[in-house]
Amino acid sequence: MWGRAAAAAVPGFLLAAGITGLACWLWPGPWQSTLVAGIVAFFPLWMGAMALAFQFRDGKRAWAWFSGGAALSLGLLWALQTLQWVR
Structure with missing residues (x-):
């Protein structure tokens, strides 16, 4: 039980952050306009x-x-920024 709770707290946090970041960056328009909605989501x-x-x-x-999902989502964020597809 504690292993699952720790998995939800650490990589689950990073996974939620990565998904939120992808949604904010890939939404049309500047990412600053989606900041409040991203924090709420x-x-x-x-x-x-x-x-x-x-x-x-x-x-x-x-x-x-x-951990795999978090690495994938954060890796996509890094790739999008490195390729300068988002700013």
Whole structure:
């Protein structure tokens, strides 16, 4: 149980941040106009990750899936910025 809770708290946080960042950057227009909506949407995403973490069989699976998703979303954010597709 503690492994799943920790997976929700650490990589779940990063996953929610990455998804929120992608949504803010890929929305049409400047990303600054989506900042407040992104901050408001972040918390329910993180709470959803916390609820989803307890659906996994054990903590290792939750850590693996959430860490992989966080790495993918943050990697996409890094790639978009490196390629200068977003500003």
